[in-house]
Amino acid sequence: MRILVCGGAGYIGSHTCAVLAERGHELVIADSFVNSSPIVLQRLGEILGKTPLCHRVDLRDRHAVGSLFAGPRFDAVVHFAALKAVGESCARPLAYFDNNICGTIHLLQAMRDAGVGRLVFSSSATVYGDPDSVPVREDAPLRVTNPYGRSKLVTEQLIEDLCQHDPDFRAVNLRYFNPVGAHPSGRIGEDPGGEPSNLMPYISQVAVGRRKRLAVYGGDWPTIDGTGVRDYIHVMDLARAHADALEFMLREDRSATINLGTGRGISVLELVKAFERASGRRVPYRIVDRRVGDVAEVYADPGLALELLGWRAELGVDAMCEDTWRWQRMNPHGYAVPEVASHAEGVLASGITLGDATPVAEEAGCPVLQVSPVTQGPPHPVASSI
Numbered sequence: 001m002r003i004l005v006c007g008g009a010g011y012i013g014s015h016t017c018a019v020l021a022e023r024g025h026e027l028v029i030a031d032s033f034v035n036s037s038p039i040v041l042q043r044l045g046e047i048l049g050k051t052p053l054c055h056r057v058d059l060r061d062r063h064a065v066g067s068l069f070a071g072p073r074f075d076a077v078v079h080f081a082a083l084k085a086v087g088e089s090c091a092r093p094l095a096y097f098d099n100n101i102c103g104t105i106h107l108l109q110a111m112r113d114a115g116v117g118r119l120v121f122s123s124s125a126t127v128y129g130d131p132d133s134v135p136v137r138e139d140a141p142l143r144v145t146n147p148y149g150r151s152k153l154v155t156e157q158l159i160e161d162l163c164q165h166d167p168d169f170r171a172v173n174l175r176y177f178n179p180v181g182a183h184p185s186g187r188i189g190e191d192p193g194g195e196p197s198n199l200m201p202y203i204s205q206v207a208v209g210r211r212k213r214l215a216v217y218g219g220d221w222p223t224i225d226g227t228g229v230r231d232y233i234h235v236m237d238l239a240r241a242h243a244d245a246l247e248f249m250l251r252e253d254r255s256a257t258i259n260l261g262t263g264r265g266i267s268v269l270e271l272v273k274a275f276e277r278a279s280g281r282r283v284p285y286r287i288v289d290r291r292v293g294d295v296a297e298v299y300a301d302p303g304l305a306l307e308l309l310g311w312r313a314e315l316g317v318d319a320m321c322e323d324t325w326r327w328q329r330m331n332p333h334g335y336a337v338p339e340v341a342s343h344a345e346g347v348l349a350s351g352i353t354l355g356d357a358t359p360v361a362e363e364a365g366c367p368v369l370q371v372s373p374v375t376q377g378p379p380h381p382v383a384s385s386i
């Protein structure tokens, strides 16, 4: 299949690109690089032996999104491009609605205009809020608690309406639980900007010496050891599910909304211990007050993924920690290698003009990029990749 991957340079997007390319699909990435690094393209090139074509596009720019579809027809779109920080979404709700909801509407319009009717959408278990019971099934009540969650829920609903009323449109909404881990090569992984707000990147940055100690948010939750319990899922398992979802849509010609988790809850302290075993490093921590908005225990019922996609998580917590540690140890500062990063950014910045795709730039030590039209008007503060 020829597949457009929006947000393909981000954490989950890049791992999914690796899996899709290994299955023989032809990929075109679109990414704004606001929350991802162009170095990812170079790393994907090393892993795959061929660097995927990439367009720099902000999904809020309807014109630029339309121009992505100018070439040979795509068979499907996998859509990761979104802002994803819960705290930031409370501070800037409209930015989240604009990027995540309006950006997706532009994408859906461009797909319709180009006659592309297959979509895999990156959603989140955040749509369940604080569930009444665990494990959480897809038919559990949906009750979001922040603008990020709202943006995912509304986008899911728009997509579902489209599936219902457009006879040529099919989509799979994938609700991720807690993605962690990295590609086994250690060449791509999660690289949060600034202080990580999620647990696994925080633990790995403590282990590698970038941060002093982990703050554990609450030791008095009604859980196995008093700390929060989540369903951590290896990003390679998650990536595989996207390829399976594409094949499901083709095979069965239908749409679905599916949880992606292992079905097993792990506490904060269990994850800390597993990481210490995998890394051989100590991870000092201190138990502090609960974080506002957190819940005690969330884990998936992943039965529908098995039933519809034939998918189940295969990698356990040890592989999650080993692969995270390999990535962190090999890239202690993530993708921030100053000279390569600035060179790659230079390539990205050059020749970006409205409506005028520039030729592929290929030089030693920098990613191969085809820079496509980006927006005119004031610089955009955001648009990123999951």
Ligand code: UFG
Pocket: 084, 086, 124, 125, 126, 127, 176, 177, 178, 197, 198, 199, 200, 202, 214, 215, 216, 217, 218, 227, 228, 229, 230, 268, 291, 294, 298
């Ligand atoms: N935690 C800590 N210390 C930290 C960070 C997290 O103790 O520094 C704890 C949290 O309290 C929680 C657990 O680790 O118990 C996991 O927290 P994360 O922030 O890693 O993940 P959440 O489950 O809170 O949220 C994640 C994503 C959301 C998504 C949600 C879906 O960040 O975007 O999963 O279930 F919506």
